[in-house]
Amino acid sequence: MDPAISLLVIVVIVVLVLVVGVLLYNGLVTKRNRVDEAVGQIEVQLKRRHDLVPNLVAAVRDYMGFEQDVLTRVTEARASAVAAGATGAVTRDQIVAENALTGALRSLFAVAENYPALKANENVLALQEQLTTTENQISFARQHYNASVNNYNTTVQTFPSLVIAGPFGFIRREFFDAEPEADAVPAVALR
Amino acid sequence: MATTFYAQASANRRNSFLLVLVVVGLLATLGFLIGFAWSGQAWGGVGWLGIFGLVAIVMAIGSYLAGDRLVLTVSGAREVTEADRPQLVNVVREIALAAGIPAPRVYLIEDSAPNAFATGRDPRHASIAVTTGLLDKLDREELQGVIGHELSHVRNYDIRYALLVGVLVGTIALLADFFLRATFWGGVGRRSDSKGGGGLQALAFALALVLAILAPIFARLVQLAVSRQREYLADASSIELTRNPYGLERALAKVGADRDVLEAANRATQHLYFANPIKKWEERSRGLFSTHPPIAERINRLRELTGEQPLAAGDTAGLTGLE
Numbered sequence: 001m002d003p004a005i006s007l008l009v010i011v012v013i014v015v016l017v018l019v020v021g022v023l024l025y026n027g028l029v030t031k032r033n034r035v036d037e038a039v040g041q042i043e044v045q046l047k048r049r050h051d052l053v054p055n056l057v058a059a060v061r062d063y064m065g066f067e068q069d070v071l072t073r074v075t076e077a078r079a080s081a082v083a084a085g086a087t088g089a090v091t092r093d094q095i096v097a098e099n100a101l102t103g104a105l106r107s108l109f110a111v112a113e114n115y116p117a118l119k120a121n122e123n124v125l126a127l128q129e130q131l132t133t134t135e136n137q138i139s140f141a142r143q144h145y146n147a148s149v150n151n152y153n154t155t156v157q158t159f160p161s162l163v164i165a166g167p168f169g170f171i172r173r174e175f176f177d178a179e180p181e182a183d184a185v186p187a188v189a190l191r
Numbered sequence: 192m193a194t195t196f197y198a199q200a201s202a203n204r205r206n207s208f209l210l211v212l213v214v215v216g217l218l219a220t221l222g223f224l225i226g227f228a229w230s231g232q233a234w235g236g237v238g239w240l241g242i243f244g245l246v247a248i249v250m251a252i253g254s255y256l257a258g259d260r261l262v263l264t265v266s267g268a269r270e271v272t273e274a275d276r277p278q279l280v281n282v283v284r285e286i287a288l289a290a291g292i293p294a295p296r297v298y299l300i301e302d303s304a305p306n307a308f309a310t311g312r313d314p315r316h317a318s319i320a321v322t323t324g325l326l327d328k329l330d331r332e333e334l335q336g337v338i339g340h341e342l343s344h345v346r347n348y349d350i351r352y353a354l355l356v357g358v359l360v361g362t363i364a365l366l367a368d369f370f371l372r373a374t375f376w377g378g379v380g381r382r383s384d385s386k387g388g389g390g391l392q393a394l395a396f397a398l399a400l401v402l403a404i405l406a407p408i409f410a411r412l413v414q415l416a417v418s419r420q421r422e423y424l425a426d427a428s429s430i431e432l433t434r435n436p437y438g439l440e441r442a443l444a445k446v447g448a449d450r451d452v453l454e455a456a457n458r459a460t461q462h463l464y465f466a467n468p469i470k471k472w473e474e475r476s477r478g479l480f481s482t483h484p485p486i487a488e489r490i491n492r493l494r495e496l497t498g499e500q501p502l503a504a505g506d507t508a509g510l511t512g513l514e
Contacts, residue, residue, distance in 0.1 A: 034291070041288065126277070132331075133281035140289035143434065148291070 024164045031152040035173055038145035042176075045138045046085060046098060052134060053078045053105070056127045060108070063118040070104075070111050077104040098138075105131065142176045149173045196430040196496060203424035207352070210417045214359045214410055221363060221402050225370050228396035239366060247361035251354055258350075259310035259318055262463065266308075266455040268298035268320040275299075279326060279334070283319060286338045289432040290346050295319050304451035305329065308463040309341035310350060317345040324451060329442055336439030337446075337465055339429030347428060349421045353462070356417050360410040367403035374400065418462055418482045426489055430496060440493045447486035 057071055064071065077100045084097035109128070112118050119125070153172050156165040164170075218240070226236020273280040280297050287294040295309070295317035305325040311317030319341050329337065344350070430436050446466045456468035462482040491501040 038291070129277055129281065133278075133285060136281075136285045137288055140285050140432075144289050144291050 020160070021164060024161045025168060028152075028155060028161055028165060028168070028170045031148070031155055032170060032173075035145070035148045035152050038141065038148045041141040042138065042145060043085070045134055045141050046081070049101070049131070049134045049138065050078060050082050050085075052127065052130055053101075056108075056124075056131065059121070059123050059127055060112065060118060063115050063121070063124075064112065067111055070108050074101075074104045074108050077101040102135065105135075146175050149175055196427040199427040199492065199496075200424055200431065203420045203427060207417050207420040207424070210413050210420065211356060211359070214356065214363070214413050217406055217410055217413075218359055218363050218366075221366060221399070221406050224395050224399035224402060225366065228392055228399045231392050239369075240362070243362045243365040243369070244358070246365060247358045250361065251358045254357075255312055255351075255354055259312070259316070262308075262310050262460055263298055263318060263320060266300055266320060266460065268300045271297050271299045276326065278331065279321065282331065282334050282338050283342075286335060286342050286432055289339075290314075290342055292317070292342070292346055295342070295345065297321075299323060299326075300455060302451075302453055302455060303327075304453040304468065305446050305449055306453050306456070306468055307337050307341050307465045308460075309344045310463065311345050312350055313348065314345055317342075322453065324449075325446075328445055328449070332435060332438035333442035333445065334438075335433050336429055336435065336442045339432040340425045340439065340465060343425040343428030343432065344421070347421070347424060349425065352421065353418065356414050360407075360414045363410045364407045367407050370399060370403045412479055415480060415482055419484045422483050423489070423492065426493065430493070436493045436496045440490055443486050443490050443493070447490075 053074060057075055061071060077097070081094070081097040081101045084091065084094040112124075155161045156170050156172060222236035222240040223233070224236070226239060227233060229235055271280065276297075276299065279299075283297050284294045292314035295311065295314075296319070298318055298320035300320055300322045302322040303324040304322060305328045307319065307321040307325055309317060309319045319338065321337070325334070325337065426439065429439055433439070443466070453464070453468035456464060461467055461469050464483075466486060467481065467483040487502050494501055
Protein backbone atom coordinates (compact mmCIF):
# COMPACT_ATOMS: atom_id res chain seq x y z
CA MET A 1 0.00 0.00 0.00
CA ASP A 2 1.06 3.54 -0.67
CA PRO A 3 3.04 4.74 2.40
CA ALA A 4 1.20 8.07 2.38
CA ILE A 5 -2.15 6.32 2.81
CA SER A 6 -0.77 4.07 5.55
CA LEU A 7 0.40 7.16 7.36
CA LEU A 8 -2.96 8.81 6.98
CA VAL A 9 -4.75 5.77 8.34
CA ILE A 10 -2.44 5.66 11.35
CA VAL A 11 -2.97 9.36 12.03
CA VAL A 12 -6.75 8.97 11.84
CA ILE A 13 -6.68 6.03 14.22
CA VAL A 14 -4.49 7.89 16.70
CA VAL A 15 -6.77 10.91 16.59
CA LEU A 16 -9.82 8.72 17.16
CA VAL A 17 -8.20 7.01 20.12
CA LEU A 18 -7.30 10.38 21.63
CA VAL A 19 -10.80 11.73 21.15
CA VAL A 20 -12.34 8.67 22.76
CA GLY A 21 -9.82 8.91 25.58
CA VAL A 22 -10.74 12.52 26.24
CA LEU A 23 -14.45 11.72 26.27
CA LEU A 24 -13.95 8.89 28.73
CA TYR A 25 -11.78 11.05 30.97
CA ASN A 26 -14.36 13.82 31.00
CA GLY A 27 -17.08 11.32 31.82
CA LEU A 28 -15.10 10.07 34.80
CA VAL A 29 -14.46 13.59 36.07
CA THR A 30 -18.14 14.49 35.77
CA LYS A 31 -19.23 11.43 37.70
CA ARG A 32 -16.65 11.90 40.42
CA ASN A 33 -17.73 15.50 40.87
CA ARG A 34 -21.33 14.39 41.24
CA VAL A 35 -20.25 12.13 44.07
CA ASP A 36 -18.50 15.02 45.82
CA GLU A 37 -21.52 17.23 45.31
CA ALA A 38 -23.71 14.56 46.85
CA VAL A 39 -21.50 14.49 49.94
CA GLY A 40 -21.92 18.23 50.26
CA GLN A 41 -25.71 17.87 50.02
CA ILE A 42 -25.75 15.49 52.96
CA GLU A 43 -23.72 17.91 55.05
CA VAL A 44 -26.10 20.76 54.18
CA GLN A 45 -29.09 18.79 55.42
CA LEU A 46 -27.36 17.64 58.58
CA LYS A 47 -26.45 21.20 59.42
CA ARG A 48 -30.01 22.33 58.77
CA ARG A 49 -31.19 19.82 61.29
CA HIS A 50 -28.66 21.06 63.84
CA ASP A 51 -30.10 24.55 63.43
CA LEU A 52 -33.73 23.46 63.78
CA VAL A 53 -33.32 21.47 66.99
CA PRO A 54 -32.85 24.39 69.46
CA ASN A 55 -36.04 26.02 68.11
CA LEU A 56 -37.95 22.83 68.61
CA VAL A 57 -36.69 22.30 72.14
CA ALA A 58 -37.58 25.88 73.08
CA ALA A 59 -41.07 25.54 71.60
CA VAL A 60 -41.94 22.34 73.44
CA ARG A 61 -40.24 23.13 76.74
CA ASP A 62 -43.26 25.10 78.00
CA TYR A 63 -45.60 22.20 77.45
CA MET A 64 -43.30 19.33 78.30
CA GLY A 65 -41.69 20.67 81.44
CA PHE A 66 -41.87 17.25 83.10
CA GLU A 67 -39.96 15.56 80.30
CA GLN A 68 -36.62 17.07 81.13
CA ASP A 69 -34.66 13.90 80.46
CA VAL A 70 -35.98 13.60 76.91
CA LEU A 71 -35.27 17.27 76.20
CA THR A 72 -31.83 17.03 77.69
CA ARG A 73 -31.01 13.99 75.60
CA VAL A 74 -32.01 15.82 72.47
CA THR A 75 -29.91 18.84 73.35
CA GLU A 76 -26.89 16.75 74.22
CA ALA A 77 -27.21 14.58 71.12
CA ARG A 78 -27.29 17.71 69.01
CA ALA A 79 -24.17 19.06 70.65
CA SER A 80 -22.33 15.79 70.03
CA ALA A 81 -23.42 15.73 66.42
CA VAL A 82 -22.24 19.29 65.86
CA ALA A 83 -18.89 18.48 67.45
CA ALA A 84 -18.47 15.29 65.44
CA GLY A 85 -19.17 17.10 62.21
CA ALA A 86 -16.91 20.02 62.95
CA THR A 87 -14.06 18.67 60.87
CA GLY A 88 -16.21 18.76 57.75
CA ALA A 89 -15.18 15.29 56.69
CA VAL A 90 -17.52 12.33 56.84
CA THR A 91 -16.35 10.10 59.67
CA ARG A 92 -17.70 7.10 61.47
CA ASP A 93 -18.08 9.17 64.65
CA GLN A 94 -20.19 11.70 62.80
CA ILE A 95 -22.49 9.02 61.44
CA VAL A 96 -22.94 7.49 64.88
CA ALA A 97 -23.61 10.91 66.44
CA GLU A 98 -26.15 11.83 63.78
CA ASN A 99 -27.94 8.53 64.22
CA ALA A 100 -28.06 9.19 67.96
CA LEU A 101 -29.68 12.55 67.29
CA THR A 102 -32.25 10.87 65.05
CA GLY A 103 -33.09 8.46 67.86
CA ALA A 104 -33.39 11.26 70.42
CA LEU A 105 -35.71 13.23 68.16
CA ARG A 106 -37.90 10.19 67.62
CA SER A 107 -38.18 9.75 71.38
CA LEU A 108 -39.18 13.38 71.70
CA PHE A 109 -41.95 13.10 69.15
CA ALA A 110 -43.16 9.82 70.60
CA VAL A 111 -43.48 11.42 74.02
CA ALA A 112 -45.10 14.51 72.51
CA GLU A 113 -48.03 12.32 71.49
CA ASN A 114 -49.12 12.46 75.16
CA TYR A 115 -49.59 16.22 75.04
CA PRO A 116 -52.62 17.21 72.94
CA ALA A 117 -52.08 20.91 73.63
CA LEU A 118 -48.61 20.56 72.16
CA LYS A 119 -49.86 18.86 69.05
CA ALA A 120 -52.30 21.71 68.40
CA ASN A 121 -49.63 24.35 68.64
CA GLU A 122 -49.03 25.84 65.18
CA ASN A 123 -45.44 26.60 65.89
CA VAL A 124 -44.71 23.05 66.93
CA LEU A 125 -46.52 21.64 63.92
CA ALA A 126 -44.52 23.81 61.58
CA LEU A 127 -41.29 22.75 63.26
CA GLN A 128 -42.33 19.13 63.11
CA GLU A 129 -42.91 19.46 59.38
CA GLN A 130 -39.50 21.11 59.02
CA LEU A 131 -37.83 18.30 60.91
CA THR A 132 -39.72 15.62 58.97
CA THR A 133 -38.69 17.09 55.70
CA THR A 134 -35.12 17.51 56.90
CA GLU A 135 -34.97 13.87 57.98
CA ASN A 136 -36.34 12.88 54.58
CA GLN A 137 -33.85 15.09 52.83
CA ILE A 138 -31.00 13.57 54.79
CA SER A 139 -32.00 10.08 53.73
CA PHE A 140 -32.67 11.12 50.13
CA ALA A 141 -29.33 12.90 50.01
CA ARG A 142 -27.62 9.75 51.26
CA GLN A 143 -29.51 7.69 48.73
CA HIS A 144 -28.49 10.03 45.94
CA TYR A 145 -24.92 9.81 47.17
CA ASN A 146 -25.07 6.03 46.93
CA ALA A 147 -26.60 6.22 43.47
CA SER A 148 -23.83 8.59 42.34
CA VAL A 149 -21.16 6.35 43.85
CA ASN A 150 -22.70 3.35 42.15
CA ASN A 151 -22.70 5.10 38.80
CA TYR A 152 -19.12 6.32 39.25
CA ASN A 153 -17.77 2.98 40.49
CA THR A 154 -19.41 1.10 37.65
CA THR A 155 -17.83 3.45 35.14
CA VAL A 156 -14.40 3.15 36.76
CA GLN A 157 -14.58 -0.62 36.78
CA THR A 158 -15.97 -1.31 33.30
CA PHE A 159 -14.33 -1.25 29.92
CA PRO A 160 -13.44 1.10 28.25
CA SER A 161 -13.31 3.73 31.02
CA LEU A 162 -11.24 1.35 33.08
CA VAL A 163 -8.33 1.90 30.75
CA ILE A 164 -8.30 5.63 31.55
CA ALA A 165 -9.27 5.36 35.21
CA GLY A 166 -6.13 3.64 36.47
CA PRO A 167 -3.44 5.87 34.94
CA PHE A 168 -5.29 9.07 35.88
CA GLY A 169 -5.96 8.17 39.47
CA PHE A 170 -9.71 7.54 39.53
CA ILE A 171 -10.39 5.16 42.36
CA ARG A 172 -13.53 3.52 43.73
CA ARG A 173 -15.47 5.38 46.39
CA GLU A 174 -17.20 3.85 49.38
CA PHE A 175 -20.96 3.62 49.72
CA PHE A 176 -22.65 5.33 52.63
CA ASP A 177 -23.22 2.61 55.15
CA ALA A 178 -25.59 3.51 57.96
CA GLU A 179 -24.22 2.38 61.27
CA PRO A 180 -26.66 0.66 63.61
CA GLU A 181 -28.68 3.17 65.57
CA ALA A 182 -27.05 4.28 68.78
CA ASP A 183 -30.44 3.90 70.44
CA ALA A 184 -32.56 0.97 69.34
CA VAL A 185 -36.15 1.76 70.40
CA PRO A 186 -37.40 5.11 71.67
CA ALA A 187 -38.49 4.76 75.28
CA VAL A 188 -42.02 6.07 75.83
CA ALA A 189 -43.16 6.77 79.37
CA LEU A 190 -46.70 5.53 79.81
CA ARG A 191 -48.82 7.27 82.39
CA MET B 192 -41.90 -9.97 34.20
CA ALA B 193 -39.18 -8.01 35.89
CA THR B 194 -38.82 -7.85 39.65
CA THR B 195 -36.54 -4.87 40.12
CA PHE B 196 -37.28 -1.32 39.14
CA TYR B 197 -33.98 -1.23 37.27
CA ALA B 198 -35.11 -4.10 35.06
CA GLN B 199 -38.55 -2.57 34.54
CA ALA B 200 -37.02 0.79 33.67
CA SER B 201 -34.61 -0.78 31.18
CA ALA B 202 -37.41 -2.70 29.52
CA ASN B 203 -39.49 0.47 29.20
CA ARG B 204 -36.65 2.45 27.71
CA ARG B 205 -35.87 -0.30 25.24
CA ASN B 206 -39.51 -0.66 24.22
CA SER B 207 -40.02 3.05 23.68
CA PHE B 208 -36.82 3.21 21.65
CA LEU B 209 -37.94 0.31 19.44
CA LEU B 210 -41.32 1.95 18.97
CA VAL B 211 -39.64 5.15 17.83
CA LEU B 212 -37.60 3.09 15.36
CA VAL B 213 -40.86 1.69 14.02
CA VAL B 214 -42.17 5.20 13.42
CA VAL B 215 -38.92 6.27 11.76
CA GLY B 216 -39.10 3.19 9.54
CA LEU B 217 -42.68 3.97 8.66
CA LEU B 218 -41.79 7.53 7.74
CA ALA B 219 -38.84 6.43 5.64
CA THR B 220 -40.92 3.82 3.82
CA LEU B 221 -43.71 6.25 3.08
CA GLY B 222 -41.26 8.87 1.90
CA PHE B 223 -39.45 6.41 -0.30
CA LEU B 224 -42.62 5.01 -1.86
CA ILE B 225 -44.09 8.42 -2.59
CA GLY B 226 -40.83 9.72 -3.96
CA PHE B 227 -40.33 6.68 -6.17
CA ALA B 228 -43.95 6.66 -7.34
CA TRP B 229 -43.75 10.28 -8.42
CA SER B 230 -40.29 10.51 -9.81
CA GLY B 231 -39.24 6.99 -10.62
CA GLN B 232 -36.05 7.53 -8.66
CA ALA B 233 -35.05 5.89 -5.43
CA TRP B 234 -34.08 9.20 -3.81
CA GLY B 235 -37.17 11.03 -4.97
CA GLY B 236 -38.72 11.07 -1.56
CA VAL B 237 -35.90 12.84 0.22
CA GLY B 238 -36.98 16.30 -0.84
CA TRP B 239 -40.57 15.76 0.30
CA LEU B 240 -39.45 14.29 3.60
CA GLY B 241 -37.23 17.28 4.15
CA ILE B 242 -39.98 19.79 3.48
CA PHE B 243 -42.61 18.18 5.64
CA GLY B 244 -40.11 17.33 8.32
CA LEU B 245 -39.19 20.99 8.50
CA VAL B 246 -42.82 22.07 8.75
CA ALA B 247 -43.46 19.60 11.54
CA ILE B 248 -40.34 20.75 13.39
CA VAL B 249 -41.32 24.40 13.15
CA MET B 250 -44.75 23.55 14.54
CA ALA B 251 -43.13 21.65 17.35
CA ILE B 252 -40.61 24.33 18.31
CA GLY B 253 -43.36 26.68 19.36
CA SER B 254 -44.71 24.00 21.63
CA TYR B 255 -41.23 23.26 22.96
CA LEU B 256 -40.39 26.80 23.94
CA ALA B 257 -43.70 28.12 25.18
CA GLY B 258 -45.49 24.89 25.88
CA ASP B 259 -45.12 24.70 29.64
CA ARG B 260 -46.33 28.26 30.27
CA LEU B 261 -49.31 27.64 28.03
CA VAL B 262 -50.30 24.39 29.66
CA LEU B 263 -50.07 25.87 33.13
CA THR B 264 -52.25 28.82 32.18
CA VAL B 265 -54.83 26.69 30.42
CA SER B 266 -55.05 24.45 33.46
CA GLY B 267 -55.67 27.33 35.82
CA ALA B 268 -52.58 26.70 37.89
CA ARG B 269 -51.07 29.28 40.22
CA GLU B 270 -47.61 29.13 41.70
CA VAL B 271 -47.23 28.37 45.40
CA THR B 272 -44.41 28.96 47.83
CA GLU B 273 -43.28 27.19 50.96
CA ALA B 274 -45.37 29.57 53.07
CA ASP B 275 -48.57 28.58 51.24
CA ARG B 276 -48.16 24.84 51.17
CA PRO B 277 -45.12 23.81 53.16
CA GLN B 278 -45.63 20.07 52.92
CA LEU B 279 -46.07 20.11 49.15
CA VAL B 280 -43.06 22.30 48.50
CA ASN B 281 -40.97 20.27 50.95
CA VAL B 282 -41.92 16.99 49.30
CA VAL B 283 -41.00 18.39 45.88
CA ARG B 284 -37.64 19.50 47.29
CA GLU B 285 -37.04 16.09 48.85
CA ILE B 286 -37.67 14.20 45.66
CA ALA B 287 -35.66 16.67 43.58
CA LEU B 288 -32.78 16.04 45.97
CA ALA B 289 -33.08 12.30 45.50
CA ALA B 290 -33.16 12.83 41.75
CA GLY B 291 -30.18 15.16 41.78
CA ILE B 292 -32.02 17.88 39.86
CA PRO B 293 -32.82 21.47 40.89
CA ALA B 294 -36.18 21.85 42.61
CA PRO B 295 -38.84 22.73 40.03
CA ARG B 296 -41.46 25.47 40.43
CA VAL B 297 -44.59 24.24 42.14
CA TYR B 298 -48.12 25.08 41.04
CA LEU B 299 -51.54 24.42 42.51
CA ILE B 300 -54.82 23.77 40.67
CA GLU B 301 -58.05 24.32 42.56
CA ASP B 302 -59.97 21.13 41.88
CA SER B 303 -61.23 18.31 44.05
CA ALA B 304 -60.15 15.65 41.54
CA PRO B 305 -56.77 14.26 42.60
CA ASN B 306 -54.23 14.59 39.81
CA ALA B 307 -50.87 16.11 38.92
CA PHE B 308 -48.69 16.89 35.94
CA ALA B 309 -45.17 18.05 35.14
CA THR B 310 -43.93 20.10 32.23
CA GLY B 311 -40.54 21.41 31.24
CA ARG B 312 -38.10 20.80 28.44
CA ASP B 313 -35.31 19.82 30.79
CA PRO B 314 -34.70 19.53 34.53
CA ARG B 315 -33.59 23.14 34.78
CA HIS B 316 -36.84 24.53 33.41
CA ALA B 317 -39.37 22.27 35.04
CA SER B 318 -42.70 22.91 36.72
CA ILE B 319 -44.98 20.62 38.66
CA ALA B 320 -48.68 21.21 39.18
CA VAL B 321 -50.92 19.30 41.59
CA THR B 322 -54.59 19.68 42.39
CA THR B 323 -55.90 20.64 45.82
CA GLY B 324 -57.81 17.36 45.66
CA LEU B 325 -54.53 15.44 45.52
CA LEU B 326 -53.17 17.24 48.57
CA ASP B 327 -56.34 16.63 50.54
CA LYS B 328 -56.73 12.98 49.70
CA LEU B 329 -53.16 11.65 49.76
CA ASP B 330 -50.80 11.28 52.70
CA ARG B 331 -47.15 12.20 52.59
CA GLU B 332 -45.85 8.82 51.36
CA GLU B 333 -48.41 8.70 48.57
CA LEU B 334 -47.65 12.29 47.62
CA GLN B 335 -43.96 11.40 47.42
CA GLY B 336 -44.83 8.61 45.01
CA VAL B 337 -46.85 10.90 42.75
CA ILE B 338 -44.25 13.68 42.81
CA GLY B 339 -41.58 11.06 42.12
CA HIS B 340 -43.54 9.95 39.07
CA GLU B 341 -43.91 13.49 37.78
CA LEU B 342 -40.29 14.46 38.42
CA SER B 343 -39.21 11.29 36.66
CA HIS B 344 -41.02 12.47 33.55
CA VAL B 345 -38.82 15.55 33.70
CA ARG B 346 -35.67 13.62 34.52
CA ASN B 347 -36.22 11.11 31.72
CA TYR B 348 -36.72 13.98 29.30
CA ASP B 349 -40.15 12.63 28.45
CA ILE B 350 -41.35 16.00 27.26
CA ARG B 351 -38.62 16.04 24.65
CA TYR B 352 -39.22 12.42 23.83
CA ALA B 353 -42.90 13.06 23.27
CA LEU B 354 -41.98 16.03 21.11
CA LEU B 355 -39.68 13.91 18.96
CA VAL B 356 -42.35 11.29 18.45
CA GLY B 357 -44.86 14.07 17.79
CA VAL B 358 -42.67 15.53 15.06
CA LEU B 359 -42.28 12.13 13.39
CA VAL B 360 -45.99 11.37 13.55
CA GLY B 361 -46.79 14.89 12.37
CA THR B 362 -44.50 14.53 9.39
CA ILE B 363 -46.14 11.25 8.44
CA ALA B 364 -49.56 12.83 8.68
CA LEU B 365 -48.55 15.86 6.61
CA LEU B 366 -46.82 13.80 3.96
CA ALA B 367 -49.67 11.30 3.66
CA ASP B 368 -52.25 14.06 3.50
CA PHE B 369 -50.35 15.96 0.83
CA PHE B 370 -49.87 12.83 -1.25
CA LEU B 371 -53.53 11.87 -1.08
CA ARG B 372 -54.70 15.35 -2.00
CA ALA B 373 -52.26 15.59 -4.88
CA THR B 374 -53.34 12.21 -6.14
CA PHE B 375 -57.07 12.79 -6.06
CA TRP B 376 -57.17 16.43 -7.05
CA GLY B 377 -54.21 16.57 -9.34
CA GLY B 378 -55.24 13.65 -11.49
CA VAL B 379 -54.50 10.04 -10.85
CA GLY B 380 -50.76 9.47 -10.73
CA ARG B 381 -48.04 11.76 -11.94
CA ARG B 382 -45.64 10.00 -14.17
CA SER B 383 -44.27 12.97 -16.07
CA ASP B 384 -40.86 12.57 -14.43
CA SER B 385 -40.67 8.87 -14.98
CA LYS B 386 -37.32 7.58 -16.17
CA GLY B 387 -38.60 4.19 -17.06
CA GLY B 388 -39.46 1.39 -14.62
CA GLY B 389 -43.16 2.04 -15.22
CA GLY B 390 -44.43 -1.22 -13.73
CA LEU B 391 -42.39 -0.81 -10.60
CA GLN B 392 -43.50 2.76 -10.27
CA ALA B 393 -47.13 1.80 -10.57
CA LEU B 394 -46.61 -0.75 -7.82
CA ALA B 395 -44.89 1.85 -5.66
CA PHE B 396 -47.77 4.19 -6.32
CA ALA B 397 -50.33 1.62 -5.21
CA LEU B 398 -48.34 0.80 -2.09
CA ALA B 399 -47.86 4.49 -1.34
CA LEU B 400 -51.60 5.02 -1.58
CA VAL B 401 -52.35 2.22 0.84
CA LEU B 402 -49.66 3.34 3.22
CA ALA B 403 -50.74 6.98 3.05
CA ILE B 404 -54.14 5.95 4.31
CA LEU B 405 -52.95 3.54 6.98
CA ALA B 406 -49.72 5.11 8.15
CA PRO B 407 -51.13 8.11 10.03
CA ILE B 408 -53.42 5.87 12.08
CA PHE B 409 -50.71 3.34 12.73
CA ALA B 410 -48.24 6.05 13.67
CA ARG B 411 -50.75 7.48 16.11
CA LEU B 412 -51.19 4.06 17.71
CA VAL B 413 -47.44 3.74 18.07
CA GLN B 414 -47.31 7.22 19.57
CA LEU B 415 -49.87 6.16 22.17
CA ALA B 416 -47.91 2.99 22.86
CA VAL B 417 -44.80 5.09 23.47
CA SER B 418 -46.77 7.30 25.83
CA ARG B 419 -47.83 4.24 27.81
CA GLN B 420 -44.27 2.91 27.99
CA ARG B 421 -43.05 6.24 29.33
CA GLU B 422 -45.78 6.15 31.97
CA TYR B 423 -44.57 2.76 33.16
CA LEU B 424 -41.03 4.12 33.09
CA ALA B 425 -42.06 7.06 35.23
CA ASP B 426 -43.60 4.67 37.76
CA ALA B 427 -40.43 2.57 37.91
CA SER B 428 -38.26 5.71 38.15
CA SER B 429 -40.42 7.00 40.98
CA ILE B 430 -39.65 3.83 42.91
CA GLU B 431 -35.96 4.35 42.15
CA LEU B 432 -36.24 7.70 43.90
CA THR B 433 -38.48 6.89 46.84
CA ARG B 434 -37.57 3.19 47.25
CA ASN B 435 -41.14 2.82 48.45
CA PRO B 436 -43.52 1.02 46.07
CA TYR B 437 -46.33 1.04 48.62
CA GLY B 438 -46.73 4.81 48.56
CA LEU B 439 -47.16 5.01 44.81
CA GLU B 440 -49.38 1.93 44.76
CA ARG B 441 -51.75 3.39 47.34
CA ALA B 442 -51.76 6.70 45.47
CA LEU B 443 -52.69 4.93 42.24
CA ALA B 444 -55.50 3.05 43.97
CA LYS B 445 -56.89 6.25 45.52
CA VAL B 446 -56.67 8.25 42.30
CA GLY B 447 -58.15 5.40 40.27
CA ALA B 448 -61.13 4.93 42.54
CA ASP B 449 -61.88 8.63 42.83
CA ARG B 450 -64.99 9.73 40.98
CA ASP B 451 -64.32 13.47 40.73
CA VAL B 452 -63.69 14.84 37.24
CA LEU B 453 -60.85 17.23 36.63
CA GLU B 454 -62.50 20.23 35.02
CA ALA B 455 -59.44 21.92 33.58
CA ALA B 456 -58.27 18.93 31.57
CA ASN B 457 -59.19 18.16 27.98
CA ARG B 458 -57.98 15.99 25.13
CA ALA B 459 -55.07 18.27 24.37
CA THR B 460 -53.61 18.03 27.86
CA GLN B 461 -54.76 14.60 29.02
CA HIS B 462 -51.46 12.89 28.21
CA LEU B 463 -49.59 15.07 30.68
CA TYR B 464 -51.44 14.01 33.80
CA PHE B 465 -50.56 11.39 36.39
CA ALA B 466 -53.69 9.43 35.58
CA ASN B 467 -55.91 10.03 32.58
CA PRO B 468 -58.37 12.69 33.70
CA ILE B 469 -60.94 12.03 31.01
CA LYS B 470 -62.84 9.16 32.50
CA LYS B 471 -65.94 8.98 30.34
CA TRP B 472 -63.94 9.02 27.16
CA GLU B 473 -61.70 6.29 28.47
CA GLU B 474 -64.57 3.96 29.22
CA ARG B 475 -65.31 3.78 25.52
CA SER B 476 -61.83 3.54 24.09
CA ARG B 477 -59.37 1.59 26.16
CA GLY B 478 -56.22 -0.34 25.50
CA LEU B 479 -54.54 0.69 22.29
CA PHE B 480 -56.09 4.15 22.16
CA SER B 481 -55.11 5.23 25.62
CA THR B 482 -52.29 7.58 26.55
CA HIS B 483 -52.02 5.92 29.95
CA PRO B 484 -51.83 2.27 30.87
CA PRO B 485 -54.74 0.93 32.94
CA ILE B 486 -54.32 1.74 36.61
CA ALA B 487 -54.84 -1.89 37.59
CA GLU B 488 -51.91 -2.87 35.39
CA ARG B 489 -49.70 -0.13 36.86
CA ILE B 490 -50.53 -1.38 40.35
CA ASN B 491 -49.75 -4.96 39.37
CA ARG B 492 -46.34 -3.98 38.07
CA LEU B 493 -45.58 -2.31 41.37
CA ARG B 494 -46.74 -5.43 43.18
CA GLU B 495 -44.21 -7.44 41.24
CA LEU B 496 -41.51 -5.32 42.82
CA THR B 497 -42.63 -6.20 46.31
CA GLY B 498 -43.57 -9.80 45.56
CA GLU B 499 -47.24 -9.30 46.36
CA GLN B 500 -50.08 -10.97 44.52
CA PRO B 501 -51.58 -9.06 41.59
CA LEU B 502 -54.99 -7.45 42.05
CA ALA B 503 -57.91 -9.85 42.08
CA ALA B 504 -60.77 -9.40 39.61
CA GLY B 505 -62.96 -7.94 42.34
CA ASP B 506 -60.46 -5.21 43.15
CA THR B 507 -60.00 -4.10 39.55
CA ALA B 508 -63.74 -3.55 39.11
CA GLY B 509 -63.51 -0.33 41.05
CA LEU B 510 -60.72 0.86 38.80
CA THR B 511 -62.12 -0.23 35.42
CA GLY B 512 -62.86 2.49 32.94
CA LEU B 513 -60.69 4.87 34.87
CA GLU B 514 -57.20 5.36 33.56
